Amino acid sequence: MNFKYNTVMVTGAAGFIGFHLSKRLLESGCRVAGVDIINDYYDVKYKHSRLEQLKSYPGxxxxxxxxxxxxxxxxxxxEHDFDVVVNLAAQAGVRYSLVNPHAYVNSNLVGFVNILECCRHNKTKHLVFASSSSVYGANTNMPFSIHDNVDHPVSLYAASKKSNELMAHTYSHLYGLHCTGLRFFTVYGPWGRPDMALFLFTKAILNDEPIKVFNHGKMLRDFTYIDDIVEGVVRVMGRLPEPNPDWTGKNPDPGTSYAPYKIYNIGNNNPVELTDFIAAIEKALGKTAKKDLMDIQPGDVPATYADIDDLIKDVGFKPATPIETGIERFIEWYREYHNYK
Structure with missing residues (x-):
């Protein structure tokens, strides 16, 4: 069921995806309340720069x-009557979850149940929340489908995201709260996080420093450009999930429910090998990378690949930005922001 929304809460508004989504919503005339703790997981100057832009909008x-x-x-x-809450705030990073697990419990679990409680008591029409492709964990059946079981995470970050899906389903079941979870696949683009591969590789290559290439480059990732992610989120926001009349407890479908709850993958549906991704960066920069080939890291998965059939069927959208285009746009932003000529 489609519906119009005017007032939106975006948590993680100073973050990479939250900034781009908030900007898109503000430009379309929505009022946006941005929430962010501005933690120092990465350099906060990027968060303040993003916020500076958002604060220029009266809404x-x-x-x-x-x-x-x-x-x-x-x-x-x-203070607000939110039509939609989009929860993008989370302690991010697979590898950091091995170092500081408690940060994930506070933000991704305690913080998320607070969101659920507030939505429930304030009768918010739709909660859209970020999950992650990492929930597929030890799954090897490709492409990853929302209809597959995802009970074998390989990092605490992934487990916290799977927990969000379970918690949201419980609130859909108990209170009829419309909840849609979005499993994002390796998001990249301008204003991206400085701990992500594209940012790290670009910075190192420009500075003639070696890059760390995990699993000797034999990693497949469904790199998804930020504008495609935002388009998918915006379309999902205006579509309330409906119960699946064919759902049965004898053969439970993990991606849908008898409750008003739905999961979608948002990915490029076109996995790219890490070596090809690096080659595209080298081409866009006009420089060759010095590579340190390394073993796969604990918590990492060797491949991600999104089945997006449900997203296409329900909201009529398929991400389509080629990595060459997305990388060029990122590097253009990177050079301008960091004054690299």
Whole structure:
């Protein structure tokens, strides 16, 4: 069921995806309340630069708030009547979850149950939340389908995202809260996170430093350009998930439910080998990378590949930006932002 929305909460608004989504919504005339703790997982100058742009829009209000602070979150919900809440705030990073597991519990679990409670008590029409391709964990059946079982995560980050899906389903079942989970596949583009491969590789190559190439480059990733991610999110926001009348407990479908709950993959549906991704960066920069070939890291998966049939069927959208185009746009932004001529 499609519906119109005017007032939206975007958590993680100072983050990579949250910034781009907020900007798109503001430009379309929506009022956006952005929430972000602005933690220092990576250099906060990028977060402040993104926020500076968003604050130039009259429809934007910002709250520097921790999702784990229930009272502060309740206050924001009382000040606005949100049609849609898009939860993009999370402690990110697979490898960091091996170093600081408690950060994932506070943000991704405690913070998320606070979002659910606030949506429930304020009768929010639709909660859209970020999951991750990492939930597929030890799965090897390609492409990854939302209808496959995902009970074997290989990192705490992945487990926290799978937990979000389970928690959201519970609230859909108990309270009829419309919830849509989005499994993002390796998002990249301008204003991207500095801990992600494209950013790290570009910076190192420009500075004549070696890049770390894990699994000796034999990694497949469904690199998805930020504009495609945002388009998918916007389309999903205006579509309330409906119960699946064919759902049965005898043969439970993990991607749908008897409750108003749905999961989608948003990926490019075209996995690219890491060596080819690096080659595209080298071509766009006009420089050859010095490569340190390394073994696969704990928590990493060797391949991701999204089945997006449900996304195409339900919202009529398929990501299509080629990596060459996306990488060129990123490098153009990178050179301008960091004053590389």
């Amino acid at each position: 934007f209000s910002f709250y520097k708030t921790d999702l784990a602070d229930l009272k502060a979150m309740e206050k924001i919900f009382q």
